[in-house]
Amino acid sequence: MAHGSSLAAVLASAALLSGCASYRIYAPEFDGVGPGGQPYRYSSTSVLGDQGLSTEGSGYNATQCRNADLAAVAVRRNFGQSLLTLFTLGIVSPAMVEFYCAKPPDPPIPCDCEEDAPAQ
Amino acid sequence: MSDDTTMWEWLPQNRDWENWHKTIEGPVDGVYMHRYPPENPAFGIDPINRCTRQIQRSIAHTRAAGRPVRGIGRGWSLSDITLPQGRLIDISLLIGRKPIAAPQIDPGYQGESAERGKLWLVQGGTYISELNRTLEDNRFGRSLRTTGAANGQTVIGASSTGTHGSALGFGAFHDQIVAIHLIANETTQYWLERASYPVLKDSFAQSLGARPIRDDKLFNAVVMGLGAFGIIHNVVVETRSRRLFEAINNAHLTDPFDIPAGQQPVLNRFFYDADMRNLIETLDFDAHPQLKPPPGRGDPYFFQPILDPNTAPVEVLVTQMYEKPWLAGYTPNYAANESTFGPGYDFISVLGFLLDRFPGMTPTFANIARSQLFRYAPKTGSWGEQFGYKAARTKVASGSVAVPLDRALDTLDALIDLNTDIGGAPLVYGCRYVAKSDALLAFNKWDTTFVVSLDGVENSRSRDFFARVPQAMEARGIPFTQHWGKTNHYTPQRVRTAYGANVDAWLAAREELLPASADRALFTNDYLRVRGLAD
Ligand SMILES: Cc1cc2nc3c(=O)[nH]c(=O)nc-3n(C[C@H](O)[C@H](O)[C@H](O)COP(=O)(O)OP(=O)(O)OC[C@H]3O[C@@H](n4cnc5c(N)ncnc54)[C@H](O)[C@@H]3O)c2cc1C
Numbered sequence: 001m002a003h004g005s006s007l008a009a010v011l012a013s014a015a016l017l018s019g020c021a022s023y024r025i026y027a028p029e030f031d032g033v034g035p036g037g038q039p040y041r042y043s044s045t046s047v048l049g050d051q052g053l054s055t056e057g058s059g060y061n062a063t064q065c066r067n068a069d070l071a072a073v074a075v076r077r078n079f080g081q082s083l084l085t086l087f088t089l090g091i092v093s094p095a096m097v098e099f100y101c102a103k104p105p106d107p108p109i110p111c112d113c114e115e116d117a118p119a120q
Numbered sequence: 121m122s123d124d125t126t127m128w129e130w131l132p133q134n135r136d137w138e139n140w141h142k143t144i145e146g147p148v149d150g151v152y153m154h155r156y157p158p159e160n161p162a163f164g165i166d167p168i169n170r171c172t173r174q175i176q177r178s179i180a181h182t183r184a185a186g187r188p189v190r191g192i193g194r195g196w197s198l199s200d201i202t203l204p205q206g207r208l209i210d211i212s213l214l215i216g217r218k219p220i221a222a223p224q225i226d227p228g229y230q231g232e233s234a235e236r237g238k239l240w241l242v243q244g245g246t247y248i249s250e251l252n253r254t255l256e257d258n259r260f261g262r263s264l265r266t267t268g269a270a271n272g273q274t275v276i277g278a279s280s281t282g283t284h285g286s287a288l289g290f291g292a293f294h295d296q297i298v299a300i301h302l303i304a305n306e307t308t309q310y311w312l313e314r315a316s317y318p319v320l321k322d323s324f325a326q327s328l329g330a331r332p333i334r335d336d337k338l339f340n341a342v343v344m345g346l347g348a349f350g351i352i353h354n355v356v357v358e359t360r361s362r363r364l365f366e367a368i369n370n371a372h373l374t375d376p377f378d379i380p381a382g383q384q385p386v387l388n389r390f391f392y393d394a395d396m397r398n399l400i401e402t403l404d405f406d407a408h409p410q411l412k413p414p415p416g417r418g419d420p421y422f423f424q425p426i427l428d429p430n431t432a433p434v435e436v437l438v439t440q441m442y443e444k445p446w447l448a449g450y451t452p453n454y455a456a457n458e459s460t461f462g463p464g465y466d467f468i469s470v471l472g473f474l475l476d477r478f479p480g481m482t483p484t485f486a487n488i489a490r491s492q493l494f495r496y497a498p499k500t501g502s503w504g505e506q507f508g509y510k511a512a513r514t515k516v517a518s519g520s521v522a523v524p525l526d527r528a529l530d531t532l533d534a535l536i537d538l539n540t541d542i543g544g545a546p547l548v549y550g551c552r553y554v555a556k557s558d559a560l561l562a563f564n565k566w567d568t569t570f571v572v573s574l575d576g577v578e579n580s581r582s583r584d585f586f587a588r589v590p591q592a593m594e595a596r597g598i599p600f601t602q603h604w605g606k607t608n609h610y611t612p613q614r615v616r617t618a619y620g621a622n623v624d625a626w627l628a629a630r631e632e633l634l635p636a637s638a639d640r641a642l643f644t645n646d647y648l649r650v651r652g653l654a655d
Contacts, residue, residue: 037195
């Protein structure tokens, strides 16, 4: 009985925690952009780890960013994805990857100003 | 490749759209993504006209599909004002900006045109962060007068809902805008200015193919236009010379900027007592025993007390910012530093950060908030540094209620009583001061508008609290408005009571600028309908 209830507690906390299991990297000046403020998203399943297979092949090419860099990347797993990863000891590991592109370079600013503004 | 290929993309969406803080979601057919010309020409008339053509193409495209559309900024609003029940036009990659050249300025301009680089033409997708960085650069030496706490909104996203800070004696973000380039449909563009405040010569509008209109009512309707007038492509922003701001939190007992390196500042603790109430209501800094300006200084440029109603007695955290001249050779560092918080007042994202790390923290919210929200050490920086990047993206709650300053204490008392009634909602009350705006639906509508920003943890109690705030205000007979871009409970009646005849003027402006009902319908969403601002 005690065993059953602690298992339930573990599962409940796993459910809670995995709901927000995510790993994120942001550029320090995060001016990321995605359609309508949303990140670009793709879901991928890694099979057999780092050098193994992935539904996205060897990696995902963020062509949406055109020539711009990535501004942020987040990897998220929901409860089901975490469970599958757990039960297959990480051999099959699905995740949702979200990313924002950096803004392209600023358009040049035509200006008749001097090189340095006066300190004021 | 043609502009049609390189500057325009239709991206159908197959999952619900979500706002930044994940509190609003709903279906969106897709997003029209606009790009600046790929050869990245210097910002000016030709690239603007090329971008305009693509925006008009999006409008034609959505009309052909029979679907409504609206502009989208960064998606930061915490109300459903962004949901189009159709499509979105995203111009956040259109980020041109430049100072207006002197020969383009109308001779009737009253804003000291001799001040170099005062007027800036800014493309609507520019983030506040990008504008800060450019203006404050040594090349230009300029600054915004005010922004919200964080810097992620687009210029038009921020202005369309009334985003404000707490710069004493100045209005909201949109009060810096003095001219608007509005795309009303596939063929009509307007260049709007106030008749009482001309800015550019008509030849500028003509080079865009836009009809110049100088009319106070029309300008004041569109400048904080809730996304209802079409797509705003460019604006002219009035800037000031850059300054540095010294932020003091909880007024150090010693001169905060004279603390020997390595020593801890000595801090006061403040409560919602008679002295604090007097200061909040009168802004008489000299009358407060500890919060009077340091010797030789005038009143602060920025002031924000934050009440924590879940402590007994109610504790208050205070930020004051004093301006001082720019230091030659000073270089701002805008990079976000996630491990510490600046003395800004962005409770939304600070709490997002906390919730990320302490998901079960709601009951202990007050203590954690008090110890974590403030970096007590003084900080000096440019405007853009003080109100900078905030990275956390998570579920948090935020709404605002605004009142005339002479009802500030009644309002805080009403909110504290409501909190007690509810049994404690995990929200703090950030008090901000915003000068009156001429915009017809601006919620900073009183000479000094006192805005209480209610920020905290999103849960059933905070939702209940937000829903009951208007009733609490009505029960005490306090006139009030609410922030359009945060959780609000406006009904058509409440909108009428708050804005009176300005509602009719706003509706009339919409009919004048979008005379065809089909055009108005194109830029109408449920948010406007529910509040009695569209059929
Ligand atoms: C972290 C955070 C901090 C905040 N801090 C503050 C604060 O300190 N003070 C404050 O007042 N508010 C604050 N807010 C609220 C926020 O500033 C407003 O909701 C603002 O409107 C969001 O800007 P956005 O660019 O995300 O616009 P969105 O939310 O994307 O859009 C807002 C409105 O603008 C319209 N719009 C956008 N672009 C265009 C366009 N080109 N043409 C026509 N219409 C357009 C949209 O249709 C919509 O109606 C904060 C919000 C967050 C998430």
